[in-house]
Amino acid sequence: MQQGGGSETEVTWEDQQNINKFGRLNNRFHELQDEIKFAKESNENLEDASNELILTDEEVVRFQIGEVFAHVPKEEVESRIEEMKEVTSKNLEKLEEEKESILAQMAELKQILYGKFKDSINLEED
Amino acid sequence: MATASSSSSSGMVTERRGIPGAQFVEDVQTYLTQAGLDVNSALSFLQERLQQYKLVEMKLQAQQRDLQAKIPDIEKCLDVVATLQAKKGTGEALITDFEVSEGIYSRASIEDTDSVCLWLGANVMLEYSCEEATGLLRRNLDNAKASLEVLLADLQFLRDQVTITQVTIARVYNWDVHQRRLRQASPKDS
Numbered sequence: 097m098q099q100g101g102g103s104e105t106e107v108t109w110e111d112q113q114n115i116n117k118f119g120r121l122n123n124r125f126h127e128l129q130d131e132i133k134f135a136k137e138s139n140e141n142l143e144d145a146s147n148e149l150i151l152t153d154e155e156v157v158r159f160q161i162g163e164v165f166a167h168v169p170k171e172e173v174e175s176r177i178e179e180m181k182e183v184t185s186k187n188l189e190k191l192e193e194e195k196e197s198i199l200a201q202m203a204e205l206k207q208i209l210y211g212k213f214k215d216s217i218n219l220e221e222d
Numbered sequence: 223m224a225t226a227s228s229s230s231s232s233g234m235v236t237e238r239r240g241i242p243g244a245q246f247v248e249d250v251q252t253y254l255t256q257a258g259l260d261v262n263s264a265l266s267f268l269q270e271r272l273q274q275y276k277l278v279e280m281k282l283q284a285q286q287r288d289l290q291a292k293i294p295d296i297e298k299c300l301d302v303v304a305t306l307q308a309k310k311g312t313g314e315a316l317i318t319d320f321e322v323s324e325g326i327y328s329r330a331s332i333e334d335t336d337s338v339c340l341w342l343g344a345n346v347m348l349e350y351s352c353e354e355a356t357g358l359l360r361r362n363l364d365n366a367k368a369s370l371e372v373l374l375a376d377l378q379f380l381r382d383q384v385t386i387t388q389v390t391i392a393r394v395y396n397w398d399v400h401q402r403r404l405r406q407a408s409p410k411d412s
Contacts, residue, residue, distance in 0.1 A: 106249075107389060107393060108248075109246055109248070112246055112385075112386055112389060115385055115389060116381075116382040116385050116386065119381060119382070119385045120378055120381060120382070123381065158319055161298075161301050161302055161305050161318075162298040162299060162301050162302035163298065163320070163321070164302070164318040164319065164320040164321075164330075165318060165319040165320070165327070166305065166316055166317070166318045167316075167317040167318065167319075216396075
């Protein structure tokens with residue numbers, strides 16, 4: 097992350113804390129990208145499931161609870177899937193918001209650090 | 223066992239749960255003089271520290287993966303117990319298809335029941351009432367989540383120390399390069 101050419105710019109404790117914070121935010125950003133991908137997949141699966149439900153004419157659906165498939169009446173399955181969809185959408189929203197906030201903080205830190213260190217610091221993804 | 227010893231004047235934590243804190247260097251010259259090290263020894267000391275941090279990081283990440291797998295498992299168990307409890311009042315049996323072997327399922331009819339058996343690990347399974355089972359599973363879930371939080375905080379602390387060490391290595395190296403340039407510029411010994 098650091099490259100130097102023998103420059104004399106002093107690194108203060110505040111600078112170090114900014115660099116640490118940037119590193120932490122960057123890590124969290126990557127974790128969030130994975131979590132968002134996973135949440136989007138869940139959402140899609142639930143969509144597919146509820147579409148299949150509409151098409152089926154069986155009264156009893158095998159619904160996965162834990163490791164087993166329980167025989168559950170169609171209406172109950174419909175309402176369960178609706179609930180799960182709501183939970184996943186809310187979660188996805190929360191994750192996207194966190195991602196935006198992190199990107200904003202990282203942009204701010206980049207300005208501060210590039211401002212002080214210019215070429216001596218590299219904050220880009222390799 | 224969880225110690226975060228008091229900070230020095232620069233607001234730093236000197237160690238956390240057995241992980242040594244990385245010392246922040248205010249001035250490279252002072253640091254080298256105080257430590258009594260020449261540049262190469264300082265660099266190899268810092269590199270060694272970095273390796274140690276990486277080892278601890280791998281260990282903590284493995285623990286993190288374990289916990290992150292355990293939590294959905296406990297949640298699934300809670301789901302099943304809740305379903306059994308919900309069915310209790312109705313008097314109907316719960317019919318489920320469960321896996322006997324890969325790709326082979328069998329049907330079970332679960333009658334009204336007051337108790338469930340929980341697998342505790344180490345080849346031990348105990349019977350609990352539904353309420354006790356829910357209580358136990360909830361406690362396990364809370365413990366797992368709390369452990370995960372502590373672990374994540376440890377990992378954050380560790381990453382900070384890695385960053386500080388990397389920056390210190392770069393600064394010591396740059397300082398050395400700078401010193402060499404100064405010595406080359408003036409023919410006298412500095």
